[in-house]
Structure formats: C-alpha cells, structure tokens
Amino acid sequence: MDAPSKETVDDLSSLIGFDTTSRNSNLALIDWAAERLEGLGATLRYDFNDEKSKANLFATFGTGEGGVVLSGHTDVVPVDGQAWSTDPFHADVRDDRLYGRGACDMKAFIGVVLAKAPIFAAANLREPIHVALTYDEEQGCLGVPGLIADIQRAGIHPTGCIVGEPTDMRVIAAHKGGRIYRCHVHGVAAHSSLTPRGVNAIEYAAKLISHIQDLADHEESKGARQDGFDVPFSTISTNVISGGNGKNIVPAACEFFFDYRFLPGLSPDHFISSIQAYADKELLPRMKARSAKAGIDFECIGRIPPLDTQDSDEILKLALALSGDNSPGKVAYGTEAPFFAEIGIPSVICGPGSIEQAHKPDEYVSLEQLAICERFIDRLVGRLSH
Numbered sequence: 601m602d603a604p605s606k607e608t609v610d611d612l613s614s615l616i617g618f619d620t621t622s623r624n625s626n627l628a629l630i631d632w633a634a635e636r637l638e639g640l641g642a643t644l645r646y647d648f649n650d651e652k653s654k655a656n657l658f659a660t661f662g663t664g665e666g667g668v669v670l671s672g673h674t675d676v677v678p679v680d681g682q683a684w685s686t687d688p689f690h691a692d693v694r695d696d697r698l699y700g701r702g703a704c705d706m707k708a709f710i711g712v713v714l715a716k717a718p719i720f721a722a723a724n725l726r727e728p729i730h731v732a733l734t735y736d737e738e739q740g741c742l743g744v745p746g747l748i749a750d751i752q753r754a755g756i757h758p759t760g761c762i763v764g765e766p767t768d769m770r771v772i773a774a775h776k777g778g779r780i781y782r783c784h785v786h787g788v789a790a791h792s793s794l795t796p797r798g799v800n801a802i803e804y805a806a807k808l809i810s811h812i813q814d815l816a817d818h819e820e821s822k823g824a825r826q827d828g829f830d831v832p833f834s835t836i837s838t839n840v841i842s843g844g845n846g847k848n849i850v851p852a853a854c855e856f857f858f859d860y861r862f863l864p865g866l867s868p869d870h871f872i873s874s875i876q877a878y879a880d881k882e883l884l885p886r887m888k889a890r891s892a893k894a895g896i897d898f899e900c901i902g903r904i905p906p907l908d909t910q911d912s913d914e915i916l917k918l919a920l921a922l923s924g925d926n927s928p929g930k931v932a933y934g935t936e937a938p939f940f941a942e943i944g945i946p947s948v949i950c951g952p953g954s955i956e957q958a959h960k961p962d963e964y965v966s967l968e969q970l971a972i973c974e975r976f977i978d979r980l981v982g983r984l985s986h
Contacts, residue, residue: 601696602971605715609698612711612970613691615674616700622675622738625653629674633657633733636714640721642731645754647746654735656747660728660756661720667728668915668984669761669945670977671936672710673737673744676702682961697964704953704965709764712952712973719978724986730758737936740780740902744936748943760915761940762980764951765933766958766965769972771919772949773909773928775935776829776861779868780902783808785843786895787887789852798850799887799894802843805854808896809838811878812858815871826863828930835932836860836871857901861932864906872898904934905942913946922979923950931955950976 618629630646634657638644642659649655660667679688679701686692688701698708713731720729735743751758765772785805790798816836823833836858843854860871879896887894909916909928916928928948933955937947952969 601968604712604967604970604974607715608712608970608974609693611714612698612703612708613700615707615711616691616702617689619689620675620702621678622736623678626674626735627653627655630655630657630733633714634659637717637731640717642717642721645750647750649735649743649746654743656735656743656750657733658747658751659731661717662725662728664727665757666759667730668980669730669732669758669940670713671732671734671761671763671940672706672713673734673936674710675735675738676705676707677738677959679961684961688963693967696967698967698970699962699964701963703957703963704766705955705958705963706765706951706953708766708953708965708970709951709973712970712977713764716974716977716981719981723981723984725984726986727759727984729981729984730756734936741904741934741936741939742902744939748939752943758945760913760918761937761945761947762915762919763935763937763947763949764973765935765949766951766953766955767929767931767949768954769923769950769952769969769976771916771923771925771928772931773907773916774828774864774930775907775937775949776834776863776932777868777906777938778859778861778902778904778934779872779900780857780859781872782899782901783856783858784897784899785854786893786897787850787852787854788891788893790850792848792850795850799890800850801854802851804883804887804896805841805843805856807883808875808879809841809856812836812838812875815874824863824866826930829863829932831932834860834862834866859902861934862906864908905938907935907938907941907947907949909941909946909948915946916948918983919948919950922976922983
C-alpha cells in the first residue's frame, strides 16, 4: 500500500485539531493556513462573514491569467450524540487509516494541498495555482458566494476548479442541485378541551409534510431519470420538525425543514411551487376560516446549484488525465463546485476518502487515498509548469 508523506499526515492532523464545527468560528484554522501560505510567497485575499467570525481565504501562487483553483471547505458537521472511539478533534492513525472529524469531509484534501504548497512556490508555473478555503459549506454552501463575489471584483479569472470533496479520487463531473427550506406554520393556541377555538399548527404542518412525501413518492415512481446517479431521480424529504409547548395546549406554532435534490436540467421551482400551491389552496382557507392570524411561511435557507460539467471543458480533460480515469462519474450530494461554474469557471470534484465515511462517528480517510491525492497534485503542478 502506498503511504502519504509525513507532511501530509502532519498537516491533516493539525487541521483536525481545529474544531471548525459550523456553529464555531474557523478563524484559527484560516490564520494558521494563511501564515503557512503567505510565508511561501502566496498572495492572499480574505472574505469575512457579517459578524467577522468566519472567513474565506483565497491564496494564489504564480502570476498571470487563468490557473486552476484547488478548493475545500473548512467547516465540519457536529459530533454531538455520536459514539466516537477516540477524541474526534485529535487525529488518530491506526490500521492504515487516519481518524478524526473532517478526516475525509474534507480536510484530507486541504491537508494534501497545504503539504504540497512548498512545491507550488518552487515551481516555474506558467499559470497560477489558487487555493480556496471556505466556511459554512455544511450549512448549505453559505460561505462560498462571498468568495466568488470577491474574486470577481478583483478580476481573477481561473480557467478551472477542482473541489476536493471525497470521491475516492474519482473524477466527478455532475451532481444534483439542492434547495433547503424552512416552513413556519402559524396557528392559534387554545386549551385542548376547546380545540375548535384554536388552529393546530402541528396538524397543518403534518398535512404539508404528507404532501411533501407524496411528491417524493411520485418522483421515485414516475419522475425523470438520469443514468449514472446512484439515486437516478429527484428526491425530497422533511428532516427536522419542532412545535408545541404543552401536552394540553393546541399548538400555535410548528416549524420544519425540508430539502430536495433535483437532477441537472430540471427546474428547482417545481417542488416549492407545488408545496406552496397546496398550502395556499387547501390549507390556508381552512386555517383562516378559524382565525385571520393563521398563516404559513416558506423561506429558502440554502441553495446548491446542479453541476453538469461538459466533456469539452478543459478542466475535466485535465482531471481525467491526472487521475487516470476513463470517464467521469455523477453523485447525488451537492458541493461548492457549481458556484464556480456559474461564473464561468468550469469545475470538477475529485478528492481523497469516501463519502460513505462522511458525517459518521469514527470518520476516517485511508492513508492510501492521501498518497493517491498527493500524486494527483504533483501531476497537476507538472502540467501547469514550464
């Protein structure tokens, strides 16, 4: 089995040591990475959130037009309620694997890139290598739009982007788009012995959720199909719900979150239009017949465009050549890649580790995958050098 360099293992271990769960700041990690990159001669750009508690970092090695972006998100999902064998924020190497929160999703790729940064600095590059580190990807790709806007304002026009989400180092050219919605059902409280005087927010939320499940069933049985996806149809599900404040009180409020993942080429508006129409035509008249205060609000809190990189795009040809793949794959999960593609930077996904390990207790990346990623980056530097 191939083994990665000590530098990669050390850098990945350091990255895991930063608790960048999305609810926390990522500034300590960003400062650490920025000091490393700037010390090697990279030009840095920062983009902060409104509270200045989180930042995107965009570092450039080399000069001139074009170049390739190596992009990764710095945030990780929570470990709350998970049974870990070891401290999730302390890297543990055993059995040819490196364990820790974010080990595969996706600090492994960042660790390899940072370990290879001295090679970027020493190379005689004919076009730049850019390193992009973002925040709040796990919250619905909330951070990357700021980075995109910043490089647009700066007139930076890379020719391609490789997003290092875990793909077992397979090149991925397409994924589904996604939308995440919050729905707030406003009812009217009443004593449970006087239910006709109230509007039960939980019950009306349940009707909406049932309609959402009907849409999901329709897509699974009769919806459009695209070959190459492990789930070849669009999906929709309700994932979080809360409401009520007493066992004998008709609930005045209920809130739930749902998301849908739609195939490239399909309109994302179909699902929310159907849900909104059901609320407006079927539920709201009944609710308002009891109280004008009743209502249903929808808010889109996350937007992930679909990715559909074309065979003719040079970044796809390059990534296939670097990896040795014969053809690209497709995945159901979303990434930051299409945000780059939307502004004319064709993008692919290729990174170490398996998505099967992401978000789980005892998350890990194999040492062999890290070594394969190192070779991929070495070949990239060779392709971009004189």
